[in-house]
Amino acid sequence: MSRSFTRRALMALALLSLTAAAPAPETRFSPEIARFAELDKATPPKPCGFLFTGSSSVRFWKSLDQDMAPHPVTNRGFGGSQIADVTLYFDQVVTPYRPRAIFFYAGENDLNAGRTPEQVVADFQAFLDRKDKTLGATKIYFISLKPSKARWDQFASQSQANAAIKALADQRPDLDYVDVVPAMLEAGAPKDIFVADGLHMTPAGYVLWTQVVRPVVEHEAKTGAACRG
Template identity: 40%
Template sequence: MKILLSLLLALTAWVAYAGESPHSYWEPAIAAFEAADRTNPPPPHAVLFIGSSSIEHWKSVAADFPDVQVINRGFGGSVLSDSTYFADRIIKPYHPRAIVLYAGDNDIYDGHSAQQLRDDFAAFVHKVRTFDPGVAIAFVSIKPSMARKNLLPQIRQANERVRAYAATQTNVTYIDVFTPMLGADGQPQWKWFVADGLHMNRTGYALWINLLKPWVDTHGRRVPR
């Protein structure tokens, strides 16, 4: 009887887990953002950096863009649709002046197609524009990392799909970090990365700062009245 009861409990737990949204894994991280917002409310109309671990690990982002107010809401390991799913909780309350999104790295690693990534980005833009119609959005291209060198063709294709989509939209910009991070041989370079070959070192972030700064400063500065 005890064995049967244990099996029933295990089955019940499995069914409950299977019925959860795949996004529910991030609930603790999102709840932590909300708790932090209650304790220390972030500035309204800032530049919001959002996405996966390349954003989460960017601890110096506010200091790196001193001419604008910045909020970092990266949560490592996330895919693009996670940011869309939680947009009502970690984008809408801030009414950001501009959004910098880095996502797609994990999507491609998980086997998502280039078209799916493009469609997920379009869904993100649509979602955000439902509550902030004029917000400027920058998609930072998927980086060519050493750890995911074997996925370079898929990454290149996904970037091109997003670039083409962005070109058809108003105030949506594709920012190419992919090409500048390649070596003369067209391959990823170790110099941008820490030992895991996936996450960037300060040299990598310095490159990103130079590439992003013109867009961030242009769209993030408060317009004088």
């Protein structure tokens, strides 16, 4: 057996090993999606609440119920997700709840994975298209991509994506942009509101988010369109 053949065989085995180690997007989040189904079975969700979905910044908002009380909220964030993942699982994490409004946080992981701000906006447009098809004019509130210590080098890209989505919101009556960035910065740098990984927020971070997001929830509850549940 030639050395070149042996090298090619070893490379092929290594590639197969890497492929097996990286689960496909359709299965990577299966445990979390299954857990949502179990929660819904145990406590069937009431329609017309406020749905929060997206990545880990939503998932770890453990005080969300209390922070938005008495307004009914459902947390369907799943850690590590990108915008395309939320769209992929739309029928599991959005459709069943027939929400009065959707608060959406994703895109940060997309940029960290190498996607461009333009791709982030295109992926979000695909989510909006899916929402339009399934839920019509249901309002979407896009929570701006947050500055963090761990990803401070991506702040310029985050700002570019945020600006583009804000511009998109200016053109659509069913989309608003919720800017949490100013509340999270001090002297031009992220505040000390992060756990050890420098990425996920402490309860103090969620206090800041609540100060920005709760008034939006209250305004939507008072003035938003009638529930379509």
